[in-house]
Amino acid sequence: MSLINPLNNTQSATGQPQQTSAVTPQASQATTQSSASTEQTSSTGNPFLDSLRLPAENSIPEPNSQELSQEDFFSLLSQQLSMQDPFKPVDNDQMIQQMASFSTVDGISKLNEEIVNLNALTTSSQALQASGLVGQKVLIPSDTGYVSAEEPNIKAIVSTPEAIKDLTVRVEDETGQLISTFAVDGSAGGNVDITWDGMGKNGEPVAEGSYTLKVTGNVDGKSEELPVSTYAHVTSVSLGTAATGAILNLRGVGGIKISDVLAVSES
Template sequence: MTGIKGTGQSNLSYLDQLKGMQEKKLQESQSKVTGQNELKQEDFLSLLTKQLAQQDPFKPVGNDQMIAQMASFATVDGITKMNEQFGSLNSAMTSNQALQASSLVGRDVLIPSTTGVKQADGGITGMVKLPQALNNTLVRVENEQGQLIKSFDLGAKPPGEHRLEWDGTDENGNQLPEGRYKLKVAGLVNGKNQEFDVSTYANVNSVLLGNGDGNVMLNLAGFDSPFKLAEVLEVGKV
């Protein structure tokens, strides 16, 4: 085969010269990289055009191979766009949830926590879930150190959810200082003492958008850490 005449009068074959030009351009492009680590659609089309222009004329790329490359790129490109759309949708939904949750500020919500916050002149209200009927349902009120403050009996209760109310006083009827207290409920099940799930009401101070994970968070009075809106079991009446 007659060599291509050009600068330097090279005697290399046509394919060898094309190969050398392609490698040279590749090296030049690599030396100009500025941190971009993603191939865009125009990059793929440029590479595809070069591949077609510089392919071996005796061994051209097959139709099936070409279609497979295009299909792979289309799939990746479609997934990327879908992820971007989901990201936008998630942000919109989070903002909408936060807007709706703002109506909870100043209201009481039921959270899955045995710890409740007592105000200076009040007590703590909660809910207990009983798996079966009990003849005696004992409520224990403890301080943050786990010391027993007061205990009282709810009496016989059927299975289901039941409201708990502690008036904020000790065994002698003295009003206790404000702070965090725990409500624990226990009863005899098949002759054995068993504790049950207790939830307490807390007042909503403010609403947060979370840490970019799509969760709307609630700052509750008396709690150091926020609770997820999704954890709220019930919203109290105004």
């Protein structure tokens, strides 16, 4: 009886031995390289087909300026001269007009920059001059003044269209409540000075805060409310902008443009 090695041969049902197939390492490496090469994108040799393929990375172009510079203008002018019909050249007058127009636009742009710089310089100079108002009082077109420990009273000016013998002054707080009432002689007419001593109806000093002075008088037989301007203490000066100019910061009142100041007083 003969024995068959199962590791080398396999006997079929008919009794004929069958050989088993083995995969060599060289064949396995070749298969791996073949599959890897199919995954990579190779060039077809056709520029049109290669251009249709999507790029590996999406590149975002940098934004370009929409303004034409002088170099862009001369580049366009050079293209125009190179593409013109030699039998119908561009008229010299038209070319000079185009160059003059561009020079004018460029000059206006530079002039605008100089004006901006001049405005900034003017604003700084105005703020420096306005700094001399710190510590003084300015007259502003407002009927509201501020009472504090440093300034226990309110000074104002009422403008009258004519001589009015009796002017009635009503002092109200921020809520509109009546604090005091007194009379002023306005027979001189014009701008009449008013001073409220900061005392309430009970004869005691009022609390620190903002108070409104309302003045009425008889004009042509009718009682009318007259415009009032009050004095405010300047505590500091802000630089502001070219449009607003220097800003005066007033105690208890807020900021006001220096152009809105009506008068300046030492006390």
